[in-house]
Amino acid sequence: MEKSEYDAVVVGSGPNGLAAALEIARTGRSVAVIEAHETIGGGMRTGEVTLPGFLHDICSSVHPLGIASPFFRSVNLSNYGLEWVHPRYCAAHPFDDGSAAVLDRSVDVTAESLGDDARAYHRTMDPWLDVWEFLLEELLGPFPLPPRRPFLLARFGLQALPSAQTYVNRYFKGERAKAFFAGMAAHSIQPLENIVSASFGLMLSLLGHVVGWPVARGGSQSLANALAGELTAAGVKICTGWKVNSLDELPPSRAVLLDVTPRQVLDITGERFPDAYRRQLGRYRYGPGIFKIDWALSEPVPWRAEECRQAGTVHLGGTYEEIALSERLIGQGKHPEKPFVLFVQPSRFDRSRAPEGKEVGWAYCHVPNGSTVDMTDRIEAQIERFAPGFKDCILARRVWSTRDLESYNPNYIGGDINGGMQDLLQFFTRPTLQLTPYRTPDPGIYICSSSTPPGGGVHGMCGYHAARTALRYAFNS
Ligand SMILES: Cc1cc2nc3c(=O)[nH]c(=O)nc-3n(C[C@H](O)[C@H](O)[C@H](O)COP(=O)(O)OP(=O)(O)OC[C@H]3O[C@@H](n4cnc5c(N)ncnc54)[C@H](O)[C@@H]3O)c2cc1C
Numbered sequence: 001m002e003k004s005e006y007d008a009v010v011v012g013s014g015p016n017g018l019a020a021a022l023e024i025a026r027t028g029r030s031v032a033v034i035e036a037h038e039t040i041g042g043g044m045r046t047g048e049v050t051l052p053g054f055l056h057d058i059c060s061s062v063h064p065l066g067i068a069s070p071f072f073r074s075v076n077l078s079n080y081g082l083e084w085v086h087p088r089y090c091a092a093h094p095f096d097d098g099s100a101a102v103l104d105r106s107v108d109v110t111a112e113s114l115g116d117d118a119r120a121y122h123r124t125m126d127p128w129l130d131v132w133e134f135l136l137e138e139l140l141g142p143f144p145l146p147p148r149r150p151f152l153l154a155r156f157g158l159q160a161l162p163s164a165q166t167y168v169n170r171y172f173k174g175e176r177a178k179a180f181f182a183g184m185a186a187h188s189i190q191p192l193e194n195i196v197s198a199s200f201g202l203m204l205s206l207l208g209h210v211v212g213w214p215v216a217r218g219g220s221q222s223l224a225n226a227l228a229g230e231l232t233a234a235g236v237k238i239c240t241g242w243k244v245n246s247l248d249e250l251p252p253s254r255a256v257l258l259d260v261t262p263r264q265v266l267d268i269t270g271e272r273f274p275d276a277y278r279r280q281l282g283r284y285r286y287g288p289g290i291f292k293i294d295w296a297l298s299e300p301v302p303w304r305a306e307e308c309r310q311a312g313t314v315h316l317g318g319t320y321e322e323i324a325l326s327e328r329l330i331g332q333g334k335h336p337e338k339p340f341v342l343f344v345q346p347s348r349f350d351r352s353r354a355p356e357g358k359e360v361g362w363a364y365c366h367v368p369n370g371s372t373v374d375m376t377d378r379i380e381a382q383i384e385r386f387a388p389g390f391k392d393c394i395l396a397r398r399v400w401s402t403r404d405l406e407s408y409n410p411n412y413i414g415g416d417i418n419g420g421m422q423d424l425l426q427f428f429t430r431p432t433l434q435l436t437p438y439r440t441p442d443p444g445i446y447i448c449s450s451s452t453p454p455g456g457g458v459h460g461m462c463g464y465h466a467a468r469t470a471l472r473y474a475f476n477s
Helices: 015-025 064-068 107-113 115-128 132-139 150-160 164-171 175-188 197-210 221-233 262-269 275-282 320-331 376-386 402-408 424-428 461-473
Strands: 006-011 031-034 089-094 100-103 237-239 253-258 289-297 311-316 341-344 359-367 394-400 445-447
Touching: 006 015, 015 031, 015 221, 015 253, 015 461, 064 197, 089 175, 100 107, 100 175, 107 115, 107 197, 115 150, 115 164, 115 175, 115 197, 132 150, 132 197, 150 197, 164 175, 164 197, 164 320, 175 197, 175 311, 175 320, 221 237, 253 262, 253 461, 262 275, 262 445, 289 376, 289 402, 311 376, 320 359, 341 376, 359 376, 394 402, 445 461
Parallel strands: 006 031, 006 253, 031 237, 089 311, 253 445
Antiparallel strands: 089 100, 289 359, 289 394, 311 341, 341 359
């Protein structure tokens, strides 16, 4: 890239980096994006990582947050080829008796699959169906700035702020609903006894009903490419294959937005910030990591429960107790024998992902941060438990330890895919304790990654809020 001057330079092309670049470019300012990899997209990349013709989502695959994101919805992504594909069921949760609960677009169908707790499920979900957009705006807002709808948020907090453990005991009687909710809440990547773990479960289930859990046709890379199409149309310069080690390398600009986590912010900015701020960034906490596997499969996964064959995502963990134990052990730095596994089968619904008759599989389980334990056998045993014969379908596999993930993308510190622990304390201190967390003490430097509110996931809202902050403080607009 020529060292010409830009209004803003964004380091990193994840969903948040691309969103930040676009929001600034929309105001007519010149913007450059610099990405370490040869391809753009951060957590939205797709590649042939097993066999030729098998397209694997290397990181994110399922996009309830992507399709619901107020920022993504402000971009006409379909103009650039993005097509959301909706599986018959958003998710399925199989049990050892061969049956399964499902998250369906219909609350009725979902409730029915939960047996005795059908009415209870309605009671927990129905109040949110008409106000979900307002609620989402608050939850994806620039926390901890005061909410625009405090009463709505307080109502949500009353239901969802307790731990998932308290939630299931308060609302459900039967094992099916408790286990189903545990699978949803475990997306929080923290013990189910932790406050706020229930809020992930409620929000993800609600999103299933109101927008679905789609995958992107052709892979998540299609979402990155669609965003890049809009960026290029807005005149943004994208430069790949450049790992930024220091601010000194960057072309001159009025604002630099860093789509990286606090540890990398410290490396890149060196001595630029006062000691007190550097100490705060240094205290930022990373969460558990993940161990991930991509498979090329000779045929569809032979799930015992028919519902699982028709679901995009399958939650494998059996009962509430098992899932809670799995997440608790990880919180204690241990590795469960029967880990909770998130399995995704996008090629069942998007035939562009695999050769005729063949399939791709994607799964991960949580592990302690920085873990070096190989979880392949434990993950495959959990799948085999609900789909006997699965192992016979494996043509090839690619495993990703926490170290592999971090060397693939330096934002995944110790395998943490959310850019930092998402517990109650770090909701208020993401990445430091201040009202506009995207700002740093230098008015020309901003943090726009998922280490800022509202946190992990492919939604671009951290980047959007960081860009609005930079426009206000660096450009006075
Ligand atoms: C295996 C896995 C599964 C996931 N599944 C889902 C899912 O199904 N749905 C969902 O919503 N979310 C999912 N996520 C989480 C989601 O991918 C992340 O939360 C999201 O990508 C974070 O976006 P970001 O822009 O903050 O950072 P990233 O997407 O991590 O992007 C950061 C970018 O910055 C680049 N970079 C870093 N350092 C430098 C440097 N020094 N110089 C230049 N470039 C640099 C990186 O190469 C990367 O491209 C998953 C993540 C993983 C790893």
